[in-house]
Every structure is written in structure tokens, then in C-alpha cells.
Amino acid sequence: MTTSALAGPAGQLHPPAEETHESGQFAEGLLHGDEQSFAAIYRHWAPLVHTLAARTLGDAREAEDVTQQVFLAAWRGRSGFRPERGPLGAWLVGITRRKTVDALAARTRRTELAAAAAHVPAQTAEPKPGVSPEECLDRVLLADELAKLPLPQREVLCLAFYEDLTQVQIAERTGIPLGTVKSHVRRGLHRLRRRITETYGPTGSGAAL
Structure with missing residues (x-):
């Protein structure tokens, strides 16, 4: 999947339409703790997560760290995913936003520590x-x-x-x-x-x- 395929109007990011049915299958597998489904979720959604994080952080390496944290949180917190409340992609984007905010806060702490150092x-x-x-x-x-x-x-x-x-x-x-x-x-x-x-x-x- 290319990152450009995820770009929508006004710079928003959305999953390609052909993935909608697959995402439902992946979500069901995730809820049952199926590792193959989770691997497929990572392959499909990691580019989107990385792009969102990189746009906010402006740093590809930090975005890679955030991407790993997002999918780790998704796997650990899979029991909290509710398909009836929204699609899998929206849930992952929500986690991405929270982890990106955490990364920005950590950056601020590092800056303060560096100033003290x-x-x-x-x-x-x-x-x-x-x-x-x-x-x-x-x-x-x-x-x-x-x-x-x-x-x-x-x-x-x-x-x-x-x-x-x-x-x-x-x-x-x-x-x-x-x-x-x-x-x-x-x-x-x-x-x-x-x-x-x-x-x-x-x-x-x-x-x-």
C-alpha cells in the first residue's frame, strides 16, 4: 500500500475502499487474538499510522517509534475495540493521535532536561x-x-x-x-x-x- 493512496480531501487520511471488507475480517481476528490477522492489520495500516505520526512530529525516526507503540497498544488493548462504535482504521487513528501527543510531551521533557544538563x-x-x-x-x-x-x-x-x-x-x-x-x-x-x-x-x- 502506498501512502499516497491514503490521502483524501483536505489532506485527511482514509483507508482505500477495497480494504473495507478485509478490515472487518481483520478486526474479528484481532478480537480473537489471532496473530495472523494482527500481522495483516500491521501490513495494511502501518503506512497510515506512520504518515500521521510523521506529519505531526516532523521526524521519521520518532514516527517509527510511535508506529511500534501504536500497534503494541492495539494488540494489548484489543479487548477494548468495539466494531459497532466505528471501523478498525478509526480506532487505530485514535491510538495514533494519543501516542503522538505522548511523543510530543516526551520531546518537551527532553528539551527541559537538556536545558538543565x-x-x-x-x-x-x-x-x-x-x-x-x-x-x-x-x-x-x-x-x-x-x-x-x-x-x-x-x-x-x-x-x-x-x-x-x-x-x-x-x-x-x-x-x-x-x-x-x-x-x-x-x-x-x-x-x-x-x-x-x-x-x-x-x-x-x-x-x-
Whole structure:
């Protein structure tokens, strides 16, 4: 199914007419927990869900995350689907709208956290009682290198380093999918190791990263 086939008047999205009968069959299978029916629902409706999410979010990767969340919610909440209240497509669109709103709210939280994280370097530069000059220097250098990372990576690493949060806790705090958090941590640490090694040498600050 192409996305263009879903475009209706005034930019609204609707299922192609030939899918109406099939959707009824898919809906019945969904209500009975049939995985083959659910797979067919995903194939038919994922382009629509992704298009709706991408139009609102303006980010294809975020739209992919939302699409996965929509169909996960549909499967888990299939007992709440009522065919007599409306077609399957309308139900999925409703879930999409809610998940997109959640994604926008999570984006706002990430922006706020990033703004807070921007103050971390200045805080870590202040000497503290009982901290050796070497440790203080390490913290300052680490904060400086963190500030140079892409925003998503800097955000999750700051939460891990300075608030001692686990990856699961970071996902819960920010609303970022756990798989994305793990990816940001992995890439961020790789960048930090490379930058610190290039700048300070293999025995410099951050060798334990």
C-alpha cells in the first residue's frame, strides 16, 4: 500500500475502499487474538499510522517509534475495540493521535532536561571538599566533552553520570524508548572514548569510560 493512496480531501487520511471488507475480517481476528490477522492489520495500516505520526512530529525516526507503540497498544488493548462504535482504521487513528501527543510531551521533557544538563559543566567545575585536584580535573574534562556530544546522547549520559540513573530509569524519566536510550548511551560512550583518546591520549582523563 502506498501512502499516497491514503490521502483524501483536505489532506485527511482514509483507508482505500477495497480494504473495507478485509478490515472487518481483520478486526474479528484481532478480537480473537489471532496473530495472523494482527500481522495483516500491521501490513495494511502501518503506512497510515506512520504518515500521521510523521506529519505531526516532523521526524521519521520518532514516527517509527510511535508506529511500534501504536500497534503494541492495539494488540494489548484489543479487548477494548468495539466494531459497532466505528471501523478498525478509526480506532487505530485514535491510538495514533494519543501516542503522538505522548511523543510530543516526551520531546518537551527532553528539551527541559537538556536545558538543565547545559548547567552541569559549570556545577562540576566547582571544587568540592575531599575531591582531589586530579578528580576535579577529570570531572571538568568529562563535562567539557559531554557538552560537545549531540543533544540526545548528552542528555542520557548526563542522567547516567550525574544522577546515577539506569537505562530503564532514563527511559521512564524522559519518555524515550528503552532501545533508543541504549543506542544513545552506546554511541555517546563511543564518541567520548574516541574524543578523549584523541585529545588527551589513551592514559588521559576518562580512560575508564
